Amino acid sequence: MIRPDTGNVIMGQNFSGYRPPARDAFRNFLFVLPAVAIFAVFYIYPFCELFNLSLHQWPGIGPKTFVGLRNFQELLGDKVWWSAMGHAGYITLIALTFQNALAFALALACDREIRLKRFYRLVFFIPPVLSEIVVGILWNWILNSGTQGGQQIGLLNNFIVQTGFPNLVHNWLSDPATALTCIAVVHAWKGFGWGFIMLLAGLQTIDRQLYDAAKVDGAGGWSMFCNITIPMMIPVILLVVILTILGSMQVFVLILSLVNQGLVYHTEVPVTRILASMSGMNQFGYACAQAVIFGVILVAASFTLKAIFNRLRQA
């Protein structure tokens, strides 16, 4: 058995209850000191300050005025904030259904013995390693609706004109009806590789003998999928679902670079609101209150999901 706590044990003193002398304990602590110091200054302190600032009104300079829970009260009635939350929810919903279904289908396809398996795996993970800025700017061109010299700039619109349906040309990103869906699609394009890799790793841990046994018992493909694959995959699916929710709710760099005509109301998401409260309106207290509420919602969502899935597994 591996005993992680045998650091300062001198030969023959390796028994439980052994405590190193204080000097050694201090010397050992020096090992973690750099990490703890950096972490305390750049994580713990801002973390506490987030809650502290959320109770104050502060324009960024000068004295802070304590306002109690008024920031939160104001936030509850802030229509822009809650519609931004709705937008993020919509993007998340598409990511959960469309993107994850696609990832699962691809993972199932690559789980079989097929040719070019490694090639597909290599390719599907290229979008996730690209930065959100690169992806955003690239897709901004594809979805662009501008024209230059009578020629469509955007690739999609150009393609539509070339194939002979000029009446389908559309302002993809500036029309409120399609903007969010476009963002969600680009987000899914960038993100499905993650789910694919994780689901594939999960599929490969399933014991093949289970399938063989089921085949002997006369099970078809569909019933094997429902009775073996899905139940065995529940922990991985839970993980992918939670990560998708956390990732999609907090998406914003992609939106900043994709919708570059300046952020407009219909593409606001919570983090861009926090950013706007902070650097646009200089309401640091309000920005922190938004961040606190948003964080609480995210943590609550992932815990609720975890509870639901635990129920499912027991059932």
Place this chain on the structure above:
Amino acid sequence: MFRNRYAIESFCKSTALHLFLMAMTVACLFPVFWMLRSSFMSNTTIFVDQSLIPRELNWHNYALAWTRGNFGVYFFNSMVYTVCVVTGIVLVASLAAFAFSRLSFPGRNVLFYIFIAAMMIPLPGSFVPLFVMMNKLHLTNTRFGYILCMINVGLPLSIFLLKTFFDKMPSDLEDAARIDGCNSLQIWWHVAMPLAAPALAVVVIYNALNVWNEYILAALLLNENDLMPLQRGLMVFNGAYQVDYPVLMAGLTITAVPIIGIYLLMQKHIVKGLSSGALVG
């Protein structure tokens, strides 16, 4: 007859499967390919010429992006940040992980759980108080401040990965080194670090990708052109050169190619690192 039908059926199935996978492959690669192709076009032909392969390789755009678009500076900055942050993380995180795994001191478990908790709790908008603090410390618009922030971002996961690795290291090696007269610091450097090479590779690549692709902290903390990394520079450039698509695409290529190259070279480590990062996140 039966065997024939079976063969046809399986052939159709696998063709359909490959068609599906190929369609997704094209969907993944086409935007990236289009970016590469367009970076070689000239401004007059880019919207007119629909050919997939550019007629001539026009390196002019790259020169323009590198000098007038300031991408030489951005590229240098990104390199500096990536190298410094990754080196910092490897040293700080491996020391801490080694102590968490092998040495005893009061409060060890509590501290470790705090790091783990930080990794799992989503903290959107934490950049607000961080920005306030950096302003107070006069660390905005300094390389040092940005590097410290990014080291902090990578610490929890790196400590976790390295600790799980050190936990699996046989203690006999450590005992042998101790008998030979090594102190804990020497054991860390001469025994633990060389053994941890696979885990370190994951840590290095994961964090390098992270720093290279980071945007929001760079946007908040760095306002001077000379200090900006690539992602931040791209957004500035995008505002200034919006119509000049060939040069913009050259800038995008300069930003994306190093990452794609590293990914293709080290894809096993990256996939392992990213999925293990996801597994605990």
